[in-house]
Each structure stands twice: as C-alpha cells, then as structure tokens.
Amino acid sequence: MANFEVVREDKGEISVLNVHGYLDAHTAPDFENALTKLLQENRFKIVVNLNGLQYISSAGLGVFMGFIEEVRENSGDIKLAEVSQKVFKVFDLLGFPSLYEFYEKASEAIVKFTN
Amino acid sequence: MANFEVVREDKGEISVLNVHGYLDAHTAPDFENALTKLLQENRFKIVVNLNGLQYISSAGLGVFMGFIEEVRENSGDIKLAEVSQKVFKVFDLLGFPSLYEFYEKASEAIVKFTN
Amino acid sequence: MSDKKTNAVSKKNNSFRLKLPANSENLDIIRKFVSGIAENIGFNEEEVYQIELAVDEACANIINHAYKNDNMPTEKIIHVTVRTRKDRIEVKIADKGVGFDPESLETPDMDRYLRERKQGGLGVHLIKTLMDEVKFHIKPGVRNEVKMVKYLQK
Amino acid sequence: MSDKKTNAVSKKNNSFRLKLPANSENLDIIRKFVSGIAENIGFNEEEVYQIELAVDEACANIINHAYKNDNMPTEKIIHVTVRTRKDRIEVKIADKGVGFDPESLETPDMDRYLRERKQGGLGVHLIKTLMDEVKFHIKPGVRNEVKMVKYLQK
Numbered sequence: 001m002a003n004f005e006v007v008r009e010d011k012g013e014i015s016v017l018n019v020h021g022y023l024d025a026h027t028a029p030d031f032e033n034a035l036t037k038l039l040q041e042n043r044f045k046i047v048v049n050l051n052g053l054q055y056i057s058s059a060g061l062g063v064f065m066g067f068i069e070e071v072r073e074n075s076g077d078i079k080l081a082e083v084s085q086k087v088f089k090v091f092d093l094l095g096f097p098s099l100y101e102f103y104e105k106a107s108e109a110i111v112k113f114t115n
Numbered sequence: 116m117a118n119f120e121v122v123r124e125d126k127g128e129i130s131v132l133n134v135h136g137y138l139d140a141h142t143a144p145d146f147e148n149a150l151t152k153l154l155q156e157n158r159f160k161i162v163v164n165l166n167g168l169q170y171i172s173s174a175g176l177g178v179f180m181g182f183i184e185e186v187r188e189n190s191g192d193i194k195l196a197e198v199s200q201k202v203f204k205v206f207d208l209l210g211f212p213s214l215y216e217f218y219e220k221a222s223e224a225i226v227k228f229t230n
Numbered sequence: 231m232s233d234k235k236t237n238a239v240s241k242k243n244n245s246f247r248l249k250l251p252a253n254s255e256n257l258d259i260i261r262k263f264v265s266g267i268a269e270n271i272g273f274n275e276e277e278v279y280q281i282e283l284a285v286d287e288a289c290a291n292i293i294n295h296a297y298k299n300d301n302m303p304t305e306k307i308i309h310v311t312v313r314t315r316k317d318r319i320e321v322k323i324a325d326k327g328v329g330f331d332p333e334s335l336e337t338p339d340m341d342r343y344l345r346e347r348k349q350g351g352l353g354v355h356l357i358k359t360l361m362d363e364v365k366f367h368i369k370p371g372v373r374n375e376v377k378m379v380k381y382l383q384k
Numbered sequence: 385m386s387d388k389k390t391n392a393v394s395k396k397n398n399s400f401r402l403k404l405p406a407n408s409e410n411l412d413i414i415r416k417f418v419s420g421i422a423e424n425i426g427f428n429e430e431e432v433y434q435i436e437l438a439v440d441e442a443c444a445n446i447i448n449h450a451y452k453n454d455n456m457p458t459e460k461i462i463h464v465t466v467r468t469r470k471d472r473i474e475v476k477i478a479d480k481g482v483g484f485d486p487e488s489l490e491t492p493d494m495d496r497y498l499r500e501r502k503q504g505g506l507g508v509h510l511i512k513t514l515m516d517e518v519k520f521h522i523k524p525g526v527r528n529e530v531k532m533v534k535y536l537q538k
C-alpha cells in the first residue's frame with residue numbers, strides 16, 4: 001500500500017528527511033534505507049520532518065535508535081521537527097525527548113546545526 | 116463514524132449543500148434529512164457541491180432520485196457541482212448526466228439559477 | 231509504494247476473512263478491509279473504488295433485506311471472504327438470512343428507471359457491471375452467497 | 385457524527401472477526417479494522433491511536449516471531465477478534481506459532497534502554513501501557529493469544 005514515503009532535501013551539509021504516512025513494521029525498512037544512504041554519503045546532520053507522519057509504531061521508533069549512536073560519533077545529530085501532538089505522545093511515552101531534540105519547525109532544527 | 120457531513124449555505128433563494136466524506140447506506144439518511152428540510156422551507160433551488168465527496172454508493176444516488184421530481188414540480192432544480200472524476204464515474208455509469216446538470220464550479224451552477 | 235519484495239509476498243495466493251454484525255455503520259469497515267487488500271495486490275484507484283462499491287452494494291443488501299424476518303433465530307451477520315490470486319481478487323459475501331431468487335431480478339432499463347425516478351433496485355445491477363464474474367448461491371437460512379471476481383489488467 | 389439511533393446499535397454487544405495472513409503489509413488492514421470499530425463505539429482520537437498501536441504491536445510480534453520455525457506445518461495466519469461492550473472494547477489476537485513465555489519478559493528500564501540504544505523489546509511493554517487489561521494464553525502450535533481490554537471513559 002502506498003502508505004509511507006520519505007522525501008529527502010539536502011541544504012548544504014544538512015539533510016532533511018520529510019516523512020509522510022504510516023511508519024510501522026512494514027514501512028520501517030524504507031525509512032531505514034533512507035538513513036543508511038545518508039550515512040554512506042557521510043551526511044550526519046539530519047533533520048527528520050515528521051509533519052506528514054500520521055502514525056508510528058515501535059518498529060518505527062527502533063529505526064531512530066539504530067542510527068543515533070553512529071550519527072553522534074561523527075559529530076552529527078538526528079533532530080526531530082514538526083511532530084503532531086498525537087504522534088509525539090508515542091515518542092513521549094517511551095522517553096524519547098530525553099534522547100532526541102524536538103523542534104516545532106524544521107527551520108529551527110536546521111538553524112541549530114548551523115550555529 | 117464521523118465520515119459524512121452536509122454543510123448548508125443559503126445565498127438568496129438558492130441553497131448550496133456542501134457534502135463531505137462517504138455517502139452510503141449508513142449516511143444517506145443524513146443527506147435525505149438535509150434535503151427534506153430545504154423542501155419544508157419551500158427552498159427548491161438547490162446546488163449540491165460534491166467537492167468533498169469521496170465515495171457514493173447506490174443508496175446515495177437514490178437520495179437524489181427521491182427529491183428531483185418534487186423539486187422540479189416547484190420550478191426548482193437540483194444541480195450538481197465540483198464532483199471528482201472518480202465519483203462522477205459512478206453517476207455516469209447509471210446515466211445520471213441525462214437527468215441532472217453537472218457543473219465544474221458551484222458558482223456556475225448558482226449563476227444558472229439566477230439567469 | 232511497497233517495495234518489490236512485499237509485492238511478491240502479496241501476489242501469492244492468500245485468503246482473508248471478516249465476520250461482523252449486519253449494521254450499516256459497519257459498511258465503512260468492510261470497504262476499508264476490501265480496499266486495503268485490493269490496493270496491495272495492485273489494483274489502481276478506479277478499480278479499487280469499483281471493488282469497494284460492488285462489495286458495499288452486496289453488504290447493504292444483506293443489511294436491508296436478509297434479516298427482515300424478525301422471527302429468524304440467527305445472529306444477523308455478514309461474512310466476507312477475500313482470496314487473492316496472481317491475476318485476480320475473489321470476494322464472497324454471505325448471510326444466513328431469508329435469501330432471494332437472483333434469476334427473478336430484471337436488469338434495470340436505465341432510461342425507464344431515470345424517467346420514472348425510481349429509488350433502489352440498482353445494487354445487483356451495479357455489482358454485475360463493476361465486476362468481471364458474479365455468481366449467487368442461495369440457501370435461505372443457511373448461507374446466501376454472492377461471489378464476485380475482478381481480474382488485474384495486464 | 386453518527387446519529388443517536390446508530391450509536392445505540394453500535395453500543396450493544398457485538399463481535400467482529402478478522403483472519404488474514406501474517407504479512408507486514410496487512411498491518412494497515414488490521415489497524416483500520418480495529419480503529420473503525422473503536423471509533424464507532426465512541427473512543428476519542430487519542431484512545432483510538434492507543435488501541436491501534438497496541439494491536440499493531442501484537443500483530444507485528446506474530447509476523448516477526450510466531451512463525452520463525454519454518455518446519456511448522458501451519459498456515460501463517462493472524463486471528464483478530466473484537467468484542468464491543470457498553471463500557472469497553474476487548475481485542476483478542478492469536479496465532480498458531482511457536483509461542484513464548486510472557487512471564488519471562490522483563491519490563492524494560494527505559495533509562496537504560498535509551499542509554500544503550502536498544503532496538504526492539506518495546507512491543508509488549510507498549511501493549512501493557514496502552515491498554516487497561518492484558519492477558520496471555522499460550523499453547524504453542526495451537527493457539528497463542530493476547531487479550532487486551534480498554535474501557536470507555538465516562
């Protein structure tokens with residue numbers, strides 16, 4: 001089903017992944033592939049714009065966990081932006097805000113990298 | 116399920132019914148009620164704006180059939196506007212375009228009444 | 231879009247079953263069930279609508295006609311079975327209600343129909359128009375089934 | 385919104401069943417099935433998400449773990465049964481796979497979990513957090529079931 005999509009936008013050394021739809025055990029590999037590709041290109045400054053994300057399950061949360069270590073070891077970060085209240089509650093339930101930075105706007109997350 | 120809605124807008128002696136969502140055997144009575152109310156108020160110049168209609172089944176088509184006669188006997192009409200291609204195909208399959216006028220824009224249907 | 235691997239999985243022979251009460255509020259659940267499967271095996275948006283609509287009409291008929299007789303002891307239920315094959319979707323919709331004689335239904339004359347402003351009587355006609363194969367098996371009180379098939383276009 | 389009459393219908397005791405192949409592409413169909421029912425009996429948007437998520441986690445576990453043993457002769461299927469009561473929804477999710485010992489699962493220490501950047505191991509914890517009652521009945525190869533209940537808020 002065409003129910004998940006990642007669209008990448010590079011802005012200088014920062015990459016924004018715009019995710020849309022439903023991120024579950026079926027679609028998590030697509031998101032994983034997008035992140036793997038960034039790391040292969042040595043791009044470690046990553047903003048994930050969750051504006052279009054309607055749903056996330058633990059399989060989707062696991063993808064974030066699988067990359068954060070390598071990204072930070074390379075002086076990068078994965079910053080999250082524009083998450084809906086509904087989806088944020090799932091991140092929050094599992095304590096993600098203590099490990100990841102969340103921003104209201106993707107542009108704010110980008111600014112944080114350029115500072 | 117909150118999957119169907121009719122919003123009425125009166126413009127002089129013309130009434131526009133904006134329908135949204137799924138019009139099936141479950142929600143057809145809601146649409147029927149909206150039309151019954153117009154007829155009770157002697158409002159016979161009716162534009163149904165189908166812009167937000169995502170789905171129609173024969174139960175929905177039957178509602179149009181149930182009112183057209185009385186409306187026309189009272190020098191009125193039910194004109195349809197802004198139907199998506201997908202939904203139009205169902206109307207078309209059953210020959211509705213020979214009985215009802217379809218317009219690209221609700222404003223065009225309104226103009227037809229004022230001429 | 232799904233990747234190729236999962237498409238390969240979904241194109242195998244699979245079978246899906248749904249059983250629920252014959253209430254009109256459940257039409258939405260039934261349509262989503264069938265449209266999800268139809269999408270997964272590669273029907274396009276227009277075809278998915280056609281399949282949804284045919285299934286909706288058959289289920290609306292069960293809701294409106296099958297359990298009219300209030301003396302019937304059976305639970306008022308709808309059974310939907312979907313089988314996917316490489317080249318087609320097969321949907322069986324069944325009830326345990328009063329049954330009917332599908333042979334006795336006339337094909338509506340749409341011109342006359344529209345002229346006379348009838349309501350209803352279109353469901354079975356729509357099903358036959360939208361699907362490639364339609365068959366009825368009627369056993370009143372036991373199992374009244376309509377089986378409909380639609381082929382994937384090459 | 386549905387009118388009062390239909391709400392009255394849906395609040396009666398009803399039972400819904402779904403049976404389908406244990407493929408991840410079907411998670412979407414399962415979620416829509418369950419969320420449709422939950423919406424109809426009056427759960428709000430946040431609660432519907434919670435129910436969907438709990439069901440998704442249980443089904444993803446079946447897909448990932450239940451039929452690992454390729455020698456198993458059984459069809460790889462998921463059974464979902466939903467019962468609605470005036471005050472609650474009950475969902476049973478079952479497989480015929482290898483089974484597991486739910487008692488042996490530790491409650492994840494989220495601090496440590498996050499520190500060690502683990503992936504996975506959150507599903508059952510999430511189910512227990514999101515639903516009001518959770519019970520397991522395990523019979524490997526026959527029927528492994530998780531039953532979860534959520535109450536409507538007054």
Ligand SMILES: Nc1ncnc2c1ncn2[C@@H]1O[C@H](COP(=O)(O)OP(=O)(O)O)[C@@H](O)[C@H]1O
Pocket residue numbers: 287291292294295296325327328329330335349350351352353354355374
């Ligand atoms: N599942 C069913 N159980 C009993 N009768 C049915 C069933 N399906 C169809 N019918 C009968 O076939 C007739 C034609 O159905 P249809 O073409 O859908 O038109 P409508 O439902 O609007 O009357 C119905 O009026 C009903 O008598």
Ligand SMILES: Nc1ncnc2c1ncn2[C@@H]1O[C@H](COP(=O)(O)OP(=O)(O)O)[C@@H](O)[C@H]1O
Pocket residue numbers: 441445446448449450479481482483484489503504505506507508509528
């Ligand atoms: N239906 C099932 N069949 C077999 N094993 C299961 C099932 N559900 C859960 N398990 C077992 O319970 C463990 C914990 O599940 P969970 O908390 O969802 O984490 P994860 O699936 O990420 O490992 C799984 O690793 C698996 O061993």
